[in-house]
Amino acid sequence: MKITIDGRSIEAQGTKTVLEVAQDNGIYIPALCSHPRLAPYAACRLCVVSIKGKPGFQPSCNTYPAEGMEVVTDSEELRLQRVRTMELILSEHPNACLICSEKADCEDHKASIRKSAEVTGCVFCSSNRRCELQEIVVRLKVDSIPYSSVYRGFSVRRSDPFFIQDYNLCILCGRCVRICHEVRGAAAISFMFRGSQAVVGTMFDRSLMAAGCQFCGACVDVCPTGALAERVGRHEALPDAEAETVCPYCGVGCRLVVETLQGRIQAAKPAEGGVNRGQACVRGRFTLRDVVYSPSRIRRPMVKKDGKLVETSWEDALAFVAGKLKSYAGRACVVVSSQLGCEDLFVLDRFAREALGAGGAVPSLQPSILDGLGDLVKAHGLKTPHRASLADLPGSKAILVLGENVPVSHPVVWVEILEALRCGAKLLVASHKDDLLTRHASQSLKIRPGSEFYLLASLSKVLLESGSPQAGSGLKGLDGFKKSLEKLPASCLADTAGLQEEEVRRLAEALRCCGPIVLVFGQGLISMPWARENLAALWDLAVLTGARLLPLAEESDLFGAWLLARRKPSGAPSLETVLRAATTGEIKALYLAGPAPLPEKHGLEFLVVQDSFVNEACQGADAVLPAATFAEAEGHFVNLEGRVQKSEKVIEPVGEAKPDWWIASHLASRMGAEGFGYEDAGRIKEQLDKEGLLALQEEGEAGFVPVTAPSGGPERAAEYPMVLPGEYCPDYYRTLALCQASPDFKVLRNPRRLKIGPEDAAGAGLQDGAKARVESSSACAAGPGTARVKITGAS
Amino acid sequence: MSKIIRRERLVPNLHLLEVSAPEIARKCLPGQFVMIMPDERGERIPLTIADWDRDKGSVTTVFMTVGTTTHKLARLSAGDEVPVFVGPLGKPSDIRNYGAVLCAGGCFGIAAIYPIARALKEAGNKVITLVDVKAGYLLYWEDKLRKVSDRFLVSARDHKFETKDYVPAKIKSLLAEGAKLDRVVAIGCTYLMYSSCEATRAPGIKTVVSLNPIMVDGTGMCGACRCAVDGKTKFACVDGPDFDGHAVDWNELFARRKSYLDHEMKSLCYWERTRLPVCA
Incomplete structure (x- = not known):
């Protein structure tokens, strides 16, 4: 459609707001509460524009174009309105430096007070010179504020890891609250109280740790002021260079902008474009610097x-x-x-x-997991079921997650899953424990650790018995697959997974939905000795339902x-x-x-x-x-989609x-x-x-592989009565554990913590916080694996 | 060891520290300073004496949290002890009856100017006190200063008080109004003192500043606090801290104050990282 902005005829899409259309066409409209990843909010009222035929001013961030719409973004009346709004916003923000006549000279002479404990002006603030308020004040030419400043007197909160919170600087734009809810699904923070008492906080004023914050840093990145500031390097001068690199931890391959000062890394922030679409996780956002400058670095041969x-x-x-x-x-x-x-x-x-x-x-x-799939390809001469990319997630109708605690292991994949849920997809989870993943699930099945095979085989069986779906019909190996399913004793299926048949039926029903399905799975699926059986069952379910597979690669390459x-x-x-x-x-x-x-x-x-x-x-x-x-x-x-990404050299x-x-x-x-x-x-x-070595060419015919019941494993069940499921999480870089590199990370996740059910704990004579001794029948060669164990108290 | 009697946050970033130090309290005079160490592994820093109680044997200073040492000091409470509290150091301010004296103070200087204003008042001067704050909520010791001032003015950027002009502009407007100033004493951040001197240079009003260079021992031994005054090298600790502001080489002072900025930032970041508790 065509609209007119400031007399310019502009082609606009109905899906973008007037603010976005203006920004796309290089027209400046000040705005503080809007953000490309967030739903329109219209709280700050700075982005008001005049629209012909509509009374008063309209917030452009919350107004969508209509054919023939005539918009005026700049007039004396609008400027005055915005200045008045800005004056009110600034009256509760330390504003002295913004309007001080000496600010040009002072910047040169007062560098040292950036190290102060509390921020009472821009020169004290770690966001100085990259604060959005500063930019708007200059644009609107605000040079005085006709109100007394209000300092809200909150203590600066420093007790959480990774970043500090100084709500005396907060302008209540709500970006942090909304990104935590809308994009990251954590909902750790919210608006507390009302009117002049309103403040961003946590339930019962708990710490962020206690409120379930994942410390992804999304709130810090969207904050237009210095209210949320990274702890490390907060007092340092601004960076003098930056380079784009690939996060080195998990297989998502987030693109990060690494900022440096005099050749040293200061901070890493998620890049706007790329696979991660401006998001990162605690590892990439907050630990790179600690890892690179770890005291454990080997410096000389x-x-x-x-x-x-x-x-x-x-x-x-x-x-x-x-x-x-x-x-x-x-x-x-x-x-x-x-x-x-x-x-x-x-x-x-x-x-x-x-x-x-x-x-x-x-x-x-x-x-x-990739080796596992590759082995099946080699053994049966078939083509791997369709692979999913992260971009497939938001458009999917059902997502089944197996063998991975995605919000912790691959938080950026989790962001895309949440987006899919907002678009109406169903999240199906089979896990042995309750966590963030199961809390968001449309259907969550609690299965016995290591029994995924039985669930997957049961699902295929139910789907085949009910005569649908049709995706796999006529494909190679279907009869063999059916026969192999029949060979499995009926009692060992749902029952072995610890499930009722009805639960499996309901899950199968959800997978029968029309629309794209993505099966998300991780290393946990192959940590038992029957890894191949699990993957075969997953493969068949994917072929049967036409689902795409998203293997969550644990490591960056x-x-x-x-x-x-x-x-x-x-x-x-x-x-x-x-x-x-x-x-x-x-x-x-x-x-x-x-x-x-x-x-x-x-x-x-x-x-x-x-x-x-x-x-x-x-x-x-x-x-x-x-x-x-x-x-x-x-x-x-x-990365886990097969996307080849270049990582720049950032420092010497x-x-x-x-x-x-x-x-x-x-x-x-x-x-x-x-x-x-x-x-x-x-x-x-x-x-x-x-040599074409990084090109993914998958040839061959699509088809089913036969499944066989798992064997091996629990032969020493009497001696080692418990199953300890391995929890995979790339909280390391090469041989360095992140909890060793970063003291803040150690507070967030300590891998030496054992989670055990209260009854099992009582049986082993353990109390909360006690030291435990874990003996295993067989140690997995590398990384944590699912194992049969004996757990006792340790002195 | 000297015992802390009171540590109080007066306004954001500015803290009062009252220390039991009977010997210093008995002898100290306006314009003098003490050297303090927050703990045995910390650095020594100078703090201007802002008040004292000779009977109680206590000395009061006001400091701004702007580095590792002051962050440490800001975490002390009554009953805690500091290993080093040495003074009184430096030459006392030259207190005489000059006529009309403008005492300008900002930040920690609002407190530091107080004993000087009091002494000048007692010496028979007409004392005009000009306090500079960024905003109304940063004003402290108003009552104390009003008591020793014939005229008390506050300049804040936020329209809370009668003027939002910075100190030099206010000095100029006072002179334009016809106010007679025989002497100006300015204490606060280096920029405030420098710009006050620039405002009084043309009208030729003698302006005394209390310099705040980096100082290590405070007794003339280390030379860290050297500054150029009238073309000669002076040590702020023993030759000052009060100097004729029109004779100070301000560019050198600004540069010297920034000498260890990178190290200061690293030190504070390290201290925050390793000493401030993070909740599990």
Whole structure:
């Protein structure tokens, strides 16, 4: 449709407000409460405009265009109205500096008072020079406020981690409250009291921690003032540069803008565009700086001399490691982290194969859900069911989540799921516990830990028996699948999962809905010994219902690692095999570029650790090589959708750290391998592109795979009576746990906390806060896994 | 160790600290300062003496929370002790009967100007007190200052009081009104003192400022508080803190005050991170 703004004829869409249309066309209208991610609110009244035929002024943020609408955004009358509104808004905000005649000179001379405890003017505020009020005051030319200032006298709240809250600066625009409710679904904060007493707060004035805040930082990012300010670096000067990078933790691959001051990281904020659409989570928003500057950083190469690690030059370290490794060719293995960039993983893999004669670099998170799906593809010659992207979530009608506590493990995926719920989708959850996920679920089934297979098989069975849906009809393997389902004893299905048949029927009914379905699943689905059975059942349900699969990759480049691993000849060792071989002495040298739970006693003769952080393996290492972090090297990461994203180099490496690809290629060259003369990461990416290694080409026919009942596992149930479900959460970077790097994060999540039902606790003689001893029948090789355990009190 | 008798937040960011220090209380004079350490691992900072009670043996200072040390001081309570509280240091202000004296103070200087205004009043001067605050809610010690002033003026940016002009503009308007000023004493942030001196330079009114450079020992040993006055290097701790404002090299003072800004920010961030409790 056509509308006229200030005499300009403009093409407008009915879905955008007049404010958005004006902004899109470069027309300035001041606004404080509006935000692109939030529903119109019309609280601040600054964005008022005149619309022909309508009385008075209309808030442009809450008015949608109509054919032929004539809008005036700038007139003396409007300016005066906005100035009066702004004067009222500022009367309860420390405004002295905004209208002070000395502000230009004062800025130069009063830099030091940015360190003050309470903000009584802009020069005291951490948001000085990037405050939205300052910009509007300049635009509207407000130079005096005809009211006495009101200081509301709230104490500055500092007891929560990550950010402080000074509601004396709050202008009650409600952005923080609304983003917490509308976008993040946490609803930790709300407006308290009314009228002149109104303030943003928590129920019963509890701390944010107690109110269920996830500390995603969305409220801090949308605050137009300095009322919410990041604790770390709050008093520092403003950043002088920024670069866009990919968050290094989970597989979502959020794009982050990392701000730096004099070459040091200050803060990381979610980038507006990209996969995360301006959102981040506590890990990416608040812990990057602590991780990069962790006291645990390895700063210089070290080699063992007389039983002790001593610092040395790169030249000596490379010569020593290359010389030693040469003698172990064919008897050495390389372990890598899937949080390394594709360039690093590619060169380390080549190094393993071509210099060390190993089967290839072994990812430390293995097997992953992607490996599991890949195995099914190989075994049955079929094409993986359709993959979902994050953008598919908001448009879906039903979302089934399995094996992952999404709000904690992948909070940005959770944001998209919440958006889908707002658009009318149903959230179906099968979990063994109550959490944020189950609270938002349309249907939530409480299943026994590790019994997902039975639920999935039951769902398929119910759907097939009722003769719909049709998505899978006529596809390859349907008869075989039906037969394999029939072979499963009827009693073992819903009952084994701890469910009533009626519950399964209701869930199946929801999946029979018309419209797109997304099955979201994570590492928890494959943490039991029957991982393959679980994935087969999931695969079939997806094919049967036409659902898309969204595997929640735990690590930032898990997808990249999986893509690169496809080129390996079959029989490449798994991490478990490598660790077993290290224990028995079958391999004599190990090169760790990722976390690996190396047993205390092993038969290794030579151990190299290439990492950014000092870790347990360093103690027994013969050489330790300092690797650059994600922020110190350029690289590419493949996110859980298969999207290849570039991560810029933000800062110079800390100490003498070098990119992982640099270290591996220099060692390989010294060991006589050819083709390792890479000059920069760009050359490696060129090779990756040339060989098409990061391209996801899934060929083959769609179809069903047969399912079989899980076997193995509970053979020692009497001795180990409980099931401890593994909770996957990428709260680490390489070998550094975030709770170790960030004191604030330690307050939020301490992985050493055990959650146990009250009856089980009583049975084990445990009280809240007591120390517990957990004994397992078998330790999972890497990361937390679901295991049968015995829990007793510990002294 | 010196015991804290009272620590009170007067207005946002400004705290009163009353310390039991009978020897200092017995001898201190207007314009002098004390050196204080908030704890045994902290730094020493100077604080201008704002009041004293010779009978009670207490000394009062007012400080602004603007760095790690003052943040630490702001967390002290009555009964706590500070390991270092040394004074009285510096030369006392030159108190005589000058005629009409304008005492201008802002921020912590509102308190620091009080004993000087009182002494000037007692010496027979006509005292005009001009207090500068950003907003009405930041005014403190109004009653105390009114008692020692013949005329009491407040300048606030927010229309709470009769003027919203900054101190130099008010000085100029007073002179334009025909007010006779024989001397100006200005205490507060460096910018307030500098701009007051600029306002009085042309009319040639002697203006005394109490300089606030970074200071370490306060007794003339370290030289950290050096400043250039009349082209000569002076130590604010032993040669001052009062100086002729028209002779001060202000650019050098501004620059020296910022010497450790980065370190000060890092220190405060570290202290907040490691010492302020975060709830679990």
